[in-house]
Amino acid sequence: MCKFRKFTMIGLAVAACAILSVLDVRQAMAHGERTQEPYLRTRATQWFDVSWSKTSVAVNEEMVMEAKVYLMKDWPDAIAKPDLAFVSLVSPGPVFTRTETYLNGKPARQSFKDLELGKVYDYKMIIRGRVPGRWHVHPMLSVHHVGPLVGPGEWIEVTGSADDFVMPLETISGLKIEDLASFNVANVVGWHVVWIGIAAAWLLFWLLRPLLVPRWIVLQKGREDLLVRQIDVVVGAALVVGSLSLATYSYISASNEYPRVVPLQVGQSTAVRIEQPPNDVFVDVKRATYDVPGRAMRITFDATNNGQVPLTLGEFTTASLRFVNRQSANALARVDQAFPQELVPESGLAINDPSPLQPGETRTYEISAVDVVWELERLTSFLTDVDSRFGGLLFFYEDDGKRHLTEIAGPIIPVFTNEDGVAQRQTPLETALIER
Amino acid sequence: MFNNQQVLEAAGFSKDAARYSMFFDIIVVVAVVLLFGGVIALHCQLLAGDWDFFIDWRDRQFWPLIYPIVAIMFPAALAAVFWENFRLPIGATVGATLLVLSVWLMRWGAWHEFANYPFSMITPAQTVTGGLILDGLLLVFRNYLFVGIFGGFLYGFVFYFVNYAPIMPYYLPVEHMGSVASVADMIGYTFPRSTTPEYIRIVERGTLRTFGDTTVWYTAAFSGFICIFTYLIWWHMGLWFAQTTFFANYTKVKSAMGLKD
Amino acid sequence: MSTTDTLPGQIAAKAKPDHKVNFTLMFTAMAILYAIFMAYRMYLGAYGFEAGLDSTSPEFETYWGNLLIYQLPVLFGAGIVCWIYLIATRDRNLAAITPELEFKRNFYLALWLCAYTAAVFPLGYAVEQDAVWHQTVMRDSPFSPTHVIAFYAMIPIYLFFGVGSFIYAMTRVPEFSRGISFMHVMGVVGPFLILPNVGFNEWGHAFWLTEEIFSHPLHWGFVVLGWTALALAGVLMQIVMRLKDLFPVVFKLETSK
Numbered sequence: 001m002c003k004f005r006k007f008t009m010i011g012l013a014v015a016a017c018a019i020l021s022v023l024d025v026r027q028a029m030a031h032g033e034r035t036q037e038p039y040l041r042t043r044a045t046q047w048f049d050v051s052w053s054k055t056s057v058a059v060n061e062e063m064v065m066e067a068k069v070y071l072m073k074d075w076p077d078a079i080a081k082p083d084l085a086f087v088s089l090v091s092p093g094p095v096f097t098r099t100e101t102y103l104n105g106k107p108a109r110q111s112f113k114d115l116e117l118g119k120v121y122d123y124k125m126i127i128r129g130r131v132p133g134r135w136h137v138h139p140m141l142s143v144h145h146v147g148p149l150v151g152p153g154e155w156i157e158v159t160g161s162a163d164d165f166v167m168p169l170e171t172i173s174g175l176k177i178e179d180l181a182s183f184n185v186a187n188v189v190g191w192h193v194v195w196i197g198i199a200a201a202w203l204l205f206w207l208l209r210p211l212l213v214p215r216w217i218v219l220q221k222g223r224e225d226l227l228v229r230q231i232d233v234v235v236g237a238a239l240v241v242g243s244l245s246l247a248t249y250s251y252i253s254a255s256n257e258y259p260r261v262v263p264l265q266v267g268q269s270t271a272v273r274i275e276q277p278p279n280d281v282f283v284d285v286k287r288a289t290y291d292v293p294g295r296a297m298r299i300t301f302d303a304t305n306n307g308q309v310p311l312t313l314g315e316f317t318t319a320s321l322r323f324v325n326r327q328s329a330n331a332l333a334r335v336d337q338a339f340p341q342e343l344v345p346e347s348g349l350a351i352n353d354p355s356p357l358q359p360g361e362t363r364t365y366e367i368s369a370v371d372v373v374w375e376l377e378r379l380t381s382f383l384t385d386v387d388s389r390f391g392g393l394l395f396f397y398e399d400d401g402k403r404h405l406t407e408i409a410g411p412i413i414p415v416f417t418n419e420d421g422v423a424q425r426q427t428p429l430e431t432a433l434i435e436r
Numbered sequence: 437m438f439n440n441q442q443v444l445e446a447a448g449f450s451k452d453a454a455r456y457s458m459f460f461d462i463i464v465v466v467a468v469v470l471l472f473g474g475v476i477a478l479h480c481q482l483l484a485g486d487w488d489f490f491i492d493w494r495d496r497q498f499w500p501l502i503y504p505i506v507a508i509m510f511p512a513a514l515a516a517v518f519w520e521n522f523r524l525p526i527g528a529t530v531g532a533t534l535l536v537l538s539v540w541l542m543r544w545g546a547w548h549e550f551a552n553y554p555f556s557m558i559t560p561a562q563t564v565t566g567g568l569i570l571d572g573l574l575l576v577f578r579n580y581l582f583v584g585i586f587g588g589f590l591y592g593f594v595f596y597f598v599n600y601a602p603i604m605p606y607y608l609p610v611e612h613m614g615s616v617a618s619v620a621d622m623i624g625y626t627f628p629r630s631t632t633p634e635y636i637r638i639v640e641r642g643t644l645r646t647f648g649d650t651t652v653w654y655t656a657a658f659s660g661f662i663c664i665f666t667y668l669i670w671w672h673m674g675l676w677f678a679q680t681t682f683f684a685n686y687t688k689v690k691s692a693m694g695l696k697d
Numbered sequence: 698m699s700t701t702d703t704l705p706g707q708i709a710a711k712a713k714p715d716h717k718v719n720f721t722l723m724f725t726a727m728a729i730l731y732a733i734f735m736a737y738r739m740y741l742g743a744y745g746f747e748a749g750l751d752s753t754s755p756e757f758e759t760y761w762g763n764l765l766i767y768q769l770p771v772l773f774g775a776g777i778v779c780w781i782y783l784i785a786t787r788d789r790n791l792a793a794i795t796p797e798l799e800f801k802r803n804f805y806l807a808l809w810l811c812a813y814t815a816a817v818f819p820l821g822y823a824v825e826q827d828a829v830w831h832q833t834v835m836r837d838s839p840f841s842p843t844h845v846i847a848f849y850a851m852i853p854i855y856l857f858f859g860v861g862s863f864i865y866a867m868t869r870v871p872e873f874s875r876g877i878s879f880m881h882v883m884g885v886v887g888p889f890l891i892l893p894n895v896g897f898n899e900w901g902h903a904f905w906l907t908e909e910i911f912s913h914p915l916h917w918g919f920v921v922l923g924w925t926a927l928a929l930a931g932v933l934m935q936i937v938m939r940l941k942d943l944f945p946v947v948f949k950l951e952t953s954k
Contacts, residue, residue, distance in 0.1 A: 032837030034753045086633035092746040093551035094627035107613035111635035142633035171608040181554030188559040188602040195564040199533040213459040214447035215522040227523040236575030243568045250601035261607035453948040465806045474821030475926040483918045485911040488760035517930045542825040632832045677927035680935045682876025693874045694790035
């Protein structure tokens, strides 16, 4: 009876799950990167200029995902250096297939070694729709002993029927593969059926006899001759000879059928160098704080323009979040309307003096990036890091829109309350700037 | 074909007793299928799973070495239990066959149906041939030491060659973005596994090529060598686990069930 | 261990007790078990990728957080209720048990163990499903959808039968009450320890939130504990050795040498 009691209770649980299951599910916006430590997301890679050529593709239709990824010089000590990396994507299983991948314009089917810190890399991947649905897709760089370093994600709709998917391929020897997904599966199944069939016959040969208790008693009585007869031994010997013969035949016949095969290919490449974006600004961080109740990152730094033309601070980006100086037309022009808007906070970047930094000038900047997105993206656990530092990229623009890229990184201090014991919300500067 | 009546008579079993004995056999067969179908699969997933999960992990240097060594363990233990107690030479075949059957079930349900992986990427390997050889030799030699030395070696040695015929077409070369790849590499590349980057593949890196430009003959022989010891050790594991030791129960606990002594 | 001398055969013969074994309960139990497993698999299919990718999201809380917190007390609670029931309704006079009843109870013990194995098989499947999860998406929580099922549903379910079989044996089968079967303890405690071993596993993954090699040494604790499944062979032998003595008495067989 007790079993039934348990089953009743489990039945209730299953029923509860079934009731839950009719509710609508809001699809997840992230792939788990929010539980990565903030240092991994703010101080390892910075993704920018990320674009998806389409947001809806049919099954078998191709689209292109492009991005730039900068490897921070302030790379965290807790993780391995990017000595070995693989250019990839995040998607919930192979709902897209990869057709071609490039890093700095070179084919990237295999892994790369010795990526350099402080450099920008060009990412490009061509993918094809495979399984219909609405899928969130991110560019990603996997780094050995670090794991997945993920860029911003976008929803892509795949339309059509999964049954229509084909991935044709032609081998060097001229064999035309109709669909890579089902290629040779029948051959595997066929051989497995043959061997399992032999095994089943052998097992039935023994299982159709009295098994446990009688055999045990007979064995104890010393009548082993009844349990294993001469004919059984002959069958056993034939089984060994037959199995070895079939194994040999299968190997030789397969070898003759396909004389030219190659082992798995495992080489690694070195990425080619590409021209790096200019960087005429020298940045020296003075103090950075994260205001917990105010959800604000505030950074004070000295910036020196070592170039020949005035430069305007246009954007602060970290962990795929883009805090844009909304007064800079050049910076706003870089924000594609198709880019996921939840990653571009409305409040933008508050700057104490947004006027252009003149050639040779050194100025103390006070910038604030205030938004609830710090909480949503779980980047506020700066506080639980053993190494409380922040990192990001600053984009300065020339008047003609040419972009300068500067890394910014340094220690960060949590702020819980202001001097009066009241939680800080906005500084007067932020209020003024945001209102303006 | 069988001498069932003689065996039952020798055991002193009446028809009715034989019927109940058969019921018991059926319970045990069901239990063996369910238990070892699950546990051997779990054992292989966690000790050699990656090489069996993916076609683009099946190299010539590690896959034929690691997989048979892992996959001979339970078959050896089961062979010991069934042979030593019941003179049934089926343990190794039971273990190997249950492994391949349950792995097919899992590849279908967990990989293909749930996560859309194509079967060309996830077809399992089989060790049934090795199991049959072990059981056949057990009947011939009736001595686990010889079975271990000859059968254990053959189990490891034949693994690559019997799995070659099914999967060989996956090693045909193709050209992709200006370099050579095997079809297996292409399958791994085409159908992305986000957290299985290419570089974590533990596949061949050897440099010496003597027998037909391949390391596989060494690997098969080495695998056979290790399988000898694995078989012998696990045979004893099986016997150790089949012991019938009872420890004395506490008097107070026994008295709760009305047992005095 | 020979126990022929402990059989109270004469008393039993007069009452003509029944030795018929009823298989219905086991078939029902197994059918319900597999219905539950199918329900879990379908639930995963429906809400795994849909709601399980980001453990910080509200839908994760709804579909996986809630499942976890409700299933744990239900599954463990059901086990505890059953185990207490088995103890409370124990046979209080095992010394006077008839051979027919003892014969039957040995069969029922085998059926309990069979149901136990039926509950263990899905763990193998659930671990493979977990492999799929980890090879496919980023690890972001110890309570990923596949962990919620593999560790926190499959394990309590098989513990129900594992511990249940042990208590059944101790309270109803004389041989297993007089002595504690070493291998029965191994066969129940070993698979049970897979649950606390999750602690080691997750501790290790705190350092290693990276790419997945499923056969990583961090996972070997599960394997070694899984080996203890072999211990059920020892319990089988104990039952066989007892049945060897009971068959002749129950079926009035000639026990010629």
